[in-house]
Amino acid sequence: MQQNLTREEKRQQKLDVILRNAAKAFMERGYYKTSLDDIASMQNVTKPTLYYYIKxxxxxxxxxxxxxxxxxxxxxxxxxxxxxxxxxxxxxxxxRYIGIIIDDVARCHVRHRGQMEDEMLRAQSIKNHKDIENRVREIIRRGIGDGSIRNCNSTILAILLFDSLNGLTSWYKADGKVDQNELTDEVLALVGSGVCST
Amino acid sequence: MQQNLTREEKRQQKLDVILRNAAKAFMERGYYKTSLDDIASMQNVTKPTLYYYIKxxxxxxxxxxxxxxxxxxxxxxxxxxxxxxxxxxxxxxxxRYIGIIIDDVARCHVRHRGQMEDEMLRAQSIKNHKDIENRVREIIRRGIGDGSIRNCNSTILAILLFDSLNGLTSWYKADGKVDQNELTDEVLALVGSGVCST
DNA sequence: AAAATATGTTACTATTCGGTAACAATATAA
DNA sequence: TTATATTGTTACCGAATAGTAACATATTTT
Incomplete structure (x- = not known):
């Protein structure tokens, strides 16, 4: 008899829930202060069950x-x-970056990237971010080339940009006092024109 | 007989060394992956000795x-x-802020502020930062008042500013490729005038 | 010199927690 | 129905490590 969802789909859904709950807990209490037992009990399962979904x-x-x-x-x-x-x-x-990183899973990634204990995983994590950073540098270089962006050090600019954007993850709550549109406007105004009034 | 340094001075010096070494290790390996034994052995002492200098x-x-x-x-x-x-x-x-936070102890603080397990300490840590943030907001408001700073949301601007400045701590190494003066210039140019060429 | 204080060590405790082995139940397919 | 794969549980192990008690040594003060 055919179910609504296949086994594979149900499995993927459960994994998503685990990631979301774990990410939320890691952001609230910290990675090391959140035990696998804590995460498991959020799913109403026991710790060994998690190992069916994660390594x-x-x-x-x-x-x-x-x-x-x-x-x-x-x-x-x-x-x-x-x-x-x-x-x-x-x-x-x-x-659109702001839209993406306002999400527990993304916030968890931003806060913990490059901090894996396993050396291979850590290297891969650093590379993943560097790749994205390089793509943004490419955008900046194109802007400098076509005259739409002030001539500047694209490396430093890209990093500063990511610092302020990623910093959002540590204080911005989608349901908080600051409206996402207002936040986005302020970021764009600051990056675009800076603080000078002249 | 009078020494070069009094006991209190020597004690303070040793505490400084502990803080510097611990901060450096916390930044390199992370707080939880650095044991007190690790820190102690950097001083060539044993763990219980640390408890003479820290709680x-x-x-x-x-x-x-x-x-x-x-x-x-x-x-x-x-x-x-x-x-x-x-x-x-x-x-x-x-x-001057850039000058201050390019230092292991300051970087350690930036990375770990507001993350103490003890609730009182955590609240105090958050307050300490909020106080500083408020003083910077006051500067921004003064600038808006005297017309030197574009009219903007001072709260969001202050936070974005701290995000990018504090972000420096996670990648900038005083002995690295990027020169501190060039870095400062880029930050000031970005904050002042943004990225637009017009 | 003797007393008091500061600084250090060795040896140990208690606890937390990631990970696993062995076993149980449930759903799917033949 | 029976066989098989999937999903879950209970009970446990081993390692790491923050913090402490008891004891030893050096340094300053009286």
């Missing part, structure tokens, strides 16, 4: 990273394919 | 915070006493 504790971070980097890169694919100026690309990237 | 592991974070916030507030006292425009104040704050 080990660190694997949760890896999976959060895969999901998030996948989204960011897909977004970059779209934005960079458009026939617009470098500045407009950067503008759109920022707008 | 417990968390107290290291508290002491790093006290040192760093003390420095920042003293700097703000100076800068805010000057008879200059709000924008110039902000400019000087940024320049």
């Amino acid at each position: 080990n504790k660190e694997d949760i971070l890896v999976k959060c990273e895969e999901v998030t980097c996948g989204r960011i890169n897909a977004m970059l694919d779209e934005v960079m394919a458009k026939n617009i100026s470098g500045y407009e690309m950067l503008y759109q990237f920022i707008m | 417990n592991k968390e107290d290291i974070l508290v002491k790093c915070e006290e040192v760093t916030c003390g420095r920042i507030n003293a700097m703000l006292d100076e800068v805010m006493a000057k008879n200059i425009s709000g924008y110039e104040m902000l400019y000087q704050f940024i320049m």
